[in-house]
Amino acid sequence: MQKQGRRGRLTSAMAIAAVAGLAVAGCSGAGNSGSGAASDKTITALMVGNPQMEDIAKLTADNFTKQTGITVKFTILPENELRDKVTQDVATQGGQYDVATIGAYEAPIWAKNNWLHELSSYADKDSAYDKGDLLPPMVKSLSGEDNKMYAAPFYGESSFLMYNKDLFAAKGLTMPERPTWQQVADFAAKIDDKASGTAGICLRGLPGWGEVFAPLTSVVNTFGGTWFEKDWTPKVNSPEFTAATKFYVDLVRKYGEAGASQAGFTECLNTFGQGKAGMWYDATSAAGTLEDPKASKVAGKVGYVYAPVEKTKASGWLWAWAWAMPKTTKKADNAWKFISWATSKDYEKLVGEKLGWPRVPAGKRASTYNIPQYKDSAKAFADVTLKAIEEADPTNPGVQPRPALGVQFVGIPEFADLGTKVSQEVAASIAGNSSVDQALANGQKLAEEVAKKYRK
DSSP states (O other): OOHHHHHHHHHHHHHHHHHHHHHSTTOOOTTSOOBSOOSOOEEEEEEEOSHHHHHHHHHTIIIIIHHHOOEEEEEEEOHHHHHHHHHHHHHTTOOOOSEEEEOTTHHHHHHHTTOBOOOHHHHHHOGGGOGGGBOHHHHHHTBOTTSOBSSEEEEEEOEEEEEEHHHHHHTTOOOOSSOBHHHHHHHHHHHOBTTTTBBSOBOOOSSSTTTTHHHHHHHHHHTTOOSBOTTOOBOTTSHHHHHHHHHHHHHHHHHSOTTGGGOOHHHHHHHHHTTOBSEEEEEGGGHHHHTOTTTOSSTTOEEEEEOOBSSSSOOOOOEEEEEEOBTTOSBHHHHHHHHHHHTSHHHHHHHHHHHOGGGSOOSSBGGGGGOHHHHHHTTTTHHHHHHHHHHOOTTOOSSSOOSSOOSSSOSSTTHHHHHHHHHHHHHHHHTTSSOHHHHHHHHHHHHHHHHHHHHO
16 A cells, blocks of 8 residues: 555645645635526535445445436545545645535644635534534534534544453453553463464554644553643653653554554454454444444453553543535535535434444434434444543643643644654554654654744
């Protein structure tokens, strides 16, 4: 997959976004946002290659297109490549896509830059959409400073620890509802079995601010660390950040999956879903696939508990993959028709009936958790997911005040480039090619350069 080239392109794209975020705020792309009355009823959609997105690609033609006559041309990319592509297109006003999946990191920053259509006015006019049913943490994370929603959540998530109940039972182990990271490490040591190819735990190691640093930053938070203090003092090589990173790297090197430095969400989903890992700490949205017998060998055999902690009461992250409409689209009305369908109650019902209720893209609507079929199929993970989302606190995710919003990221344009560069150093440590101390020393220098801009 030419991973090295992908990293380079990602870093370049995020650098473009950071510079553009400071230089072209206020550029609206006005004149390109037309009414959607064009005779061509085809819209282009760019989305991340997660299971929920692959599902909508399968369902659109026979449902949305038949109902509306609007054809949707999908481009599906792995997470890092998606972020590279969408950032390049939106930041440079490329206009290649009418809708795209972005997340809680991009939405408020890009809204401030006037790169996105606000969607609140569309949702408010659409009584069938029921905007009030959307979970408040998701709406808030996707809103701008004007409190308008700039992306509609497709599915929302926090993070939790998943464990293979059969493997735990075989070792006589009992998982607590709220484990500590030290308990997780002890479990991993007992379950890890190199002879059978069973890892004690699966953890992301793939470079990318949204790959390895999604789980790792949440570990840093609960170990007492932070990227920046309130006054923008960088703390990347602080004792707490270092302790958390060494713990994570040591854990995955000793008891993690093979090839961990190149394993992201998708690779860990496959590993754990094949029964080849005792535990996996990652997104709550993974549960839908794991509980689908057609896609997982561990369906019905997985336990779900809250994100492990050290110094904080909770440590789950907060994220939404959401549909946004770039200002450059000339088919805004048709784009909204797709977005409203993709994030609707009816779409959730369609997924449940056609593909199975565990696969519903949940974590975004309160009503989802009152659907009898969903409640029954998701009883192993639904309550923990909803509580984890409610507990996640983007304003105060650690033990000290922060200068910007975000649990598993820092809500500034420069973080995409900073986090990606430091993640490459951490991945090299996981691969055994460098030390954590050196990786974070280099990261501290990069963070200092970012901090200078904000101290001014």
